[in-house]
Amino acid sequence: MENVNKKILLVEDDLNFGAVLKDYLMLNDFEVVLAKNGMEGFEKFKKDNYDLCILDVMMPYKDGYTLAKEIREKNSEVPIIFLTAKTMKEDVMKGYKAGADDYLNKPFDSEVLLMKIKAIIQRKSSEVKTDQVQFEFNIGKFHLNSKLRFLTFQNEEPIKLSPKENELLKMLILHENDLMPRELALTKIWRDDNYFTSRSMDVYIAKLRKYLKPDEDVEILNIHGEGFRLVVKSSTTA
């Protein structure tokens, strides 16, 4: 079975449920490490490399969202699935901002969880594979080569982007027409989320806007208090 060697960090304060879920996952050939609260979860995360984190949202001391943020600061790539009993819509947004890859309501169908796990792990691993091929993006009349960090407008000389400029633009493009939450960029690119990194990001947004000015169909819009949104008007993104 292909799940062998895939290591999962499971953080769940309900010991009973946690043990059952752990067994079920191990039966499906995953390697599973169980932590019984956020603190322990973070310690275990730091000590090893995981292919996936499954976090319960409601835990004493440190909730799943907080833990996710800490994990993101250490490692921006590892997939995260939230488990929650809540159905309120607000919480989905919170998870989304923390960089959730998926969301699952308790109680849930274990088959569904298994499917989601497989889908996510595969998606991520194919992303890594294609990452070496898929670093080229078109956005309006621009072309970004995120490996060389070149931004080219039509046939002109490429503009050289700094690492942060490049990462930020790439993230905006990956969320094209959709909200790119501040928090997500800060935890993933800046690896810290405070007043100063936030202002730093604003500076970079200003820089990107300047670069993108030549194409009036491309715009970075702000969604107050939430993040930014890259829109392409006469959009045939291609």
Place this chain on the structure above:
Amino acid sequence: MENVNKKILLVEDDLNFGAVLKDYLMLNDFEVVLAKNGMEGFEKFKKDNYDLCILDVMMPYKDGYTLAKEIREKNSEVPIIFLTAKTMKEDVMKGYKAGADDYLNKPFDSEVLLMKIKAIIQRKSSEVKTDQVQFEFNIGKFHLNSKLRFLTFQNEEPIKLSPKENELLKMLILHENDLMPRELALTKIWRDDNYFTSRSMDVYIAKLRKYLKPDEDVEILNIHGEGFRLVVKSSTTA
């Protein structure tokens, strides 16, 4: 029947078996396009949108796995079911790596296939829903995207909502035609329940009423001392 409009791409080189399977699926109200080899299958896939692909594994020129990979490069979401006479474990693994959603050995019980198809299509569509629909609401002739905080009346330019406007409207919608208690909004949105927050909320209700004026079937009513009630008159909320 719910299968109407669901389009299936069936790629099978055994023309006899392919035709029988196609007929059986069409009898169950699926729309079926049959391709007789991998090449033809990929051409047909590119030309249309499908809800599901059923691929025979053993085909001349281009086998099912190769085809699946090509399909995944174009579209990472579409469910794929492999048909195979093989039972070898490696092949199952190969299929999962190519992004299989399910696996079926020939000869098989057609009822089982039908069940699996239904399960997969439903699973996929509910996945999309939990990612998308959480943020989208229809109310009368309006549409609210609570992630981008856009309120759109018919085809007009979206109105941008502030965070509080957005939260309050969302909460009203979630209680549509029913009482939304003052207290609930105050504790959940304002995180405090006193005279001033209460007056603040009244200000926001006034703002929302102004936004909703264009559709005379939509109204926010007050229930004295209790809260508010969003009603849609000729209500086919959709």
Place this chain on the structure above:
DNA sequence: TATAATGTTAATATTTGGTTAATGCATTAT
């Protein structure tokens, strides 16, 4: 009709974002 609750608009306060320039730090070139 007295009281409390709500409707509404405007003034004010607060938070967040846009932008440019200055600063600090590390790397590279001379």
Place this chain on the structure above:
DNA sequence: ATAATGCATTAACCAAATATTAACATTATA
């Protein structure tokens, strides 16, 4: 060794968006 360069952060100031508070009018209910 020192200067030049590139990059990220921080500071400073202003503008825009949002939220609260005030003020006054209206309505519901006992």
